[in-house]
Amino acid sequence: MNPFLVLDVGLDATDAEVRAAYQALLRRFPPEQRPSQFQLIQEAYQALRTERERWRWRLLHLDASNDGPLEALENFARMPGRFRPPGATALRDLVRACGAAAMREQAAPACPR
Numbered sequence: 001m002n003p004f005l006v007l008d009v010g011l012d013a014t015d016a017e018v019r020a021a022y023q024a025l026l027r028r029f030p031p032e033q034r035p036s037q038f039q040l041i042q043e044a045y046q047a048l049r050t051e052r053e054r055w056r057w058r059l060l061h062l063d064a065s066n067d068g069p070l071e072a073l074e075n076f077a078r079m080p081g082r083f084r085p086p087g088a089t090a091l092r093d094l095v096r097a098c099g100a101a102a103m104r105e106q107a108a109p110a111c112p113r
Contacts, residue, residue, distance in 0.1 A: 003044035003057060011058060018048050 004011060007021040022045040031038035048054050 001040065001043065002061075003047040006040055006044035007048060009048070011054075013048070013054070015050060018045070018054070 004013075007013075007018060007025065009017055009021050013021075022041065025041045026038070029037040029041060046053075047057050
């Protein structure tokens, strides 16, 4: 988990910016309605609460990630509070349909020639 992505703040965020992002996410994902997202947000805030903790996280964790660009994009898209672009559902359905068609084609016996 990258707490900077969870809270949607930059690496150079101030204490006030981190706290404002945390409070905005708490209003959007109240603990009574979304406990799993609340826990993720709470853990991210604990990791970035002060400038010292932000630096500690950056020094110890940021470069330890072996994620490539695709994994980073997927992780970013899974974070709570992300905007889903229009057409995302249709694109997902198209990709799934193409994958299913490819699997059917691969499973079908080849025609003798």
